[in-house]
Amino acid sequence: MLTRAQHLFDEATRVTAGDSRWQGQTSDDYWAFVGPFGGATAATLLRALIEHPERSGDPLSLTVNYCAPIAQGAFDLDVRLVKANRSSQHWCVELTQGGGEVATLATGVFAERRPSWSHQPAEFPKAPPFEQILPYPRIKASWANQYDFRFVEGYPDFSGAKSDALPASTFSKLWIADRVPRKIDMLSLMSMSDAFFARVFHTKRELMPFGTVSLTTYFHTDADDLAREDISRVLAVADAKIFHKSYGDQNGELWSPNGRLLATTTQIAYFKA
Incomplete structure (x- = not known):
């Protein structure tokens, strides 16, 4: 059983x-403005798959x-294990509350x-x-304060100040680490793939109602390779291609400081602006 002496993640x-x-159980330490941080939720679902006694291989993707x-x-x-063959497994996870209402639905692929x-x-x-x-600096959302963000490009400006430069760039390049250092593993990769601030916040330079609708992360390493990297931070880049009729996309990459591409991710999100 985990104790308070172990990492909050x-x-x-x-x-x-x-x-x-x-x-x-949801965590107040990884809470967003109106609900749990989606990356922590995704990592929780992935943990259930990794710890399942029928699991074989390493995560290849999670949607x-x-x-x-x-x-x-x-x-x-x-x-539920939906289908398995000699080299891969296909899983489904449903997160329910309140007597069975589905709040989150995930599909995962594991591979040898x-x-x-x-x-x-x-x-x-x-x-x-x-x-x-x-x-x-720290912000009001507790989940973000569990990470140490160090922006190389695309420093967030959420002041809402009017500027001739609007819409601003949607591109970000930054280092991401746990504020309390923790060795990067598959779970932290999953969570960090959703740790980018919303692209619409960057381009509009203001906060607004926002929520991820669907997120897919692809893993380009296995647990053994990642353990050998022996890292506690990733270099991350994210960008967007379109915002249209209340929805926008995001694509991202997570890199080892040693120059290895560890994961890529894409998502579609709702916004109100």
Whole structure:
């Protein structure tokens, strides 16, 4: 059982196996403005899959659809192995509250990664070292204060000040680490893939009603490779391509300081502006 002496992220994503359903609990430490931080929710679902006794292989992808608001408190997880073959497994996870109403629906793919030809056409983004950049100040959302954000490009300006430069750039480049250092693993990669501030906040330079609708993260490393990286931070880049009729996209990359692409992510989100 986890204790307060362990990292807050591990407490926030803790799951308990039951007879037919697993259980979890929202965390005040990873709370957003009106609900739990989506990255922590996604990591909780991934933890349930990783810890499932029938799981084989490492995460290859996880898609999370946020169907309804998650209330503060306990929730149930219905974890099902949908299909398995020699090299991959396909899983489904439903997060329910209030007598069975589905609040979050996820599908995950696990795979046995075997030695093969490797090639990384993507180039590592240039950036000053983490230690040379000042941390972003704390904000009202508690989840964001669990991370140490150090912006290289696209420093957030949410003042709403009028400017001829609006709409501003949607691009961000930043280092992300847990404020209390924690070694990067698959769970933290999953959570950090949703830790970018909303692209619409950047381009409008103001906060507004916003929520992720669907998030997919692809993992380009396995647990053993990631352990060998032995890192506590990632270099992250994010951008957007379109905002139209209340919805906008986001695409992102998470890099090891050693120059390895660890994960890519894309999402569609609602906004009101």
